[in-house]
Amino acid sequence: MAVPLPRAFSPLRHRVFRTLWLATLASNTGMWVQNTGAGWLMTSLDPSPFMVSMVQAASMLPVFLLALPAGALADIVDRRRFLIGAQLWMLLMAALLALLAATDALGPWGLLAITFGIGAGTAINFPAWAATTPELVPRDDLVGAVALNGIGFNLARAVGPALGGFAIAAAGPEAAFALNAFAFLLLIVALIAWRRPPDRRNTLPKEHLVGAMRAGLRFVAASPAMQAAILRACAFFLPAAAVWGLLPLLVRGQLGLGPEAFGLMLGVMGASAVGAGFVLPFLRARMDRGALVFRASLVVALAMGLLALSEHWLPAALSMALYGAAWIAAGSTLAVSAQVAAPAWVRARAIAIYQLSFFGMMAFGAALAGWIGARFGVAPALAAASLGGMAIALAVRPWRLDPAAAREGGGAAAAVPVPEAPAAELEKLLGERSGRVLEVVRYRVDPADRAAFLDAMREVRRVRLRSGALTWRLYEDVAHPERWAEFWAVGNWTEHLREAQRLTDDDLAALARAAALHRAEAPPEASRYLNVPP
Known part of the structure; x- marks a missing residue:
């Protein structure tokens, strides 16, 4: 007798989704290995808080710049080939990064440039993958599949940083970068094996890129549900990005620990996020999306405040556990809100605009935290992010993430x-x-x-x-x-x-x-x- 899957993992019963989800898990793990290696390498190449925080900014900024055209292309070209092209680009960038690091030919600005290149591939990949999910599961499993993507992302974050930390300690940053290249290769193989059926419902000509981008912007401008998801995401990720920009410096300076500890700190955060993913279906059944995101925002702010005060690894690890659980709770809930607010014809574009907004805020938040850290110190920067996060969460709480109830009446x-019909002569x-x-x-x-x-x-x-x-x-x-x-x-x-x-x-x-x-x-x-x- 087969053992039923836990509720959080029920979408994995669909074979194509399961295969691509596992391959994406490997790819995301490689990305976190790469991020760990890049962040730690920068502390040696240029240990200033601004340059270290710019590693995160360089990986996120391309999403702000490229998400909209990438989302438009993902809606008007064959999505499978589009995804394969994005993965091939990131494989090339990861291999180049590993080669330059192994030959000691990599400087701080070169590291930022290639990190930006990998981020560009991520910007192209994200909206296409998010819009692909509804093709792989029936509508009843869509919310679970979106949440499961978030669980997979955080499972990778639990394993990847720890793996990256040990790889750096054993063989240097170039080993972390090589592992990332191998992970991209696995996802390319899975995408090639996917036989996506052609869409025969649309007999009209394909949209042009500029027109498709305009249509996506018009949709979001006239969709209160998408606007609420974007606003609440920006409000959450702007202060929360401080952790990504400052954690390497906090571990190395305030805690006095090495790369293994840095990887394990991120691993604790990711493991906590995975554990929270199992609890999310229970929480969503008892509170609406807006309330869940608001409470998660307060927990993230509390975690950053505790992290600012930490001078020992144990309270820092506890802070990262709280941060990870609240991060997946808010992040996956906001992603679900954006997914269900966008119909199929514009989904990749709408999600791209959503991602453009919050990744831009994350890039700005990481850079801002780095600037504050350089002027006043890492702990004051985290404390400021904590207080700011609480204030912003209260300010945006009135914007609803849940769809309004259907209006009464026989309309x-x-x-x-x-x-x-048009006249024949016209x-x-x-x-x-x-x-x-x-x-x-x-x-x-x-x-x-x-x-x-x-x-x-x-x-x-x-x-x-x-x-x-x-x-x-x-x-x-x-x-x-x-x-x-x-x-x-x-x-x-x-x-x-x-x-x-x-x-x-x-x-x-x-x-x-x-x-x-x-x-x-x-x-x-x-x-x-x-x-x-x-």
Whole structure:
């Protein structure tokens, strides 16, 4: 009789997800081995707090710079080949880093440059992998799979730093860098073995890169759920990044320990995060996402405060255990919030913008902590991050991470307005070069329902903008207050056709709620106008 998997690991019953998850676990382990080696090597090449903290900043900054175009590409090209290309780039960078370190040809700025190169591969890889997860598991397992990705990341963080510390002690930093290159090779093999089925649902031309990026930005700008996830992530990761920038100096200077202790400190943090991952399903069943992230933020702040006061390895290890548990609790919960807020057509782009935001904050937070540490000391910098983290967590608490409850009313049963088919003589003008398309829906609304209609149209506006509208306006007839006209424009006819594919069930329900307030025998009149230059 088969033993059932623990609830946290139930998505592993899907073979393709399991294979790629294990390969990604190996790759992430290699990344933490590399990060440990780079951080420790910099303490020898240039031990100033600013330069040591810049190792973390160099690994995170590329996400801030490249995440959006990478996410757009991941949505419009074959995602499997895209992931393989990203891994090949990181394999090349890791091998170059190992070679330069082994030949003593690596200086502090060279280390930062190659770390930036590896970070660029990570920036390209992250949104594509996050958007791939819903392809590998059914919707019922999506939340568990996203959380399991976080558990795997932290399991790698538990093993990788300790492995990196022992590799540095035994054979130098170049051994850590070589292990990282080997880990990338394992993931490339797993991706090559994955036979991703082609997407036959979309018969429209592929989006262009710049247009796809704009569509992603418009979606996030009109999605309160994505905005809340991004804001709460920035508020959490900005102060929490101080640990990543200052831990090597704290271990070496304040605690007076070596690379093995540095790796084990990170290992304690990762092991605690893995343990917390098993408890997360229990916690999520008893509190909403916003409350969980808020409490985790306070625990992280407490851990940084204790770390600032630590002069012995035992309280420092306890601080890192608290930090790791709270980190996975907040990080995976925020990732789930971003995943479920983005529909499939824009998921990689939306996640890229989410990652762009919080990785940028992490890069800035690590550099800021390094600057404070250089001027005032490591312990004061960690104390400042602790106090700042508490204040920011309180300030952003009103932004909800949980979707609002569905509104009451029979609006969802109403028909969504459908325009007439295009005239045959104009069909040859319709396509990507058609110019802008103006869409119009006309309503008749009882003046007594004016407030309800305006409330419904606020959400309709977000739906139109999320789906690709460049502009949106609502007009009321000054002579007949029961007459309303909704106008919005899209870039071309192909973008207009994409609108229908982008609408989710919640979007359709929002449109139906507005249509339900229409008071006439015929449904709301919908029409489309092609821009014709004079």
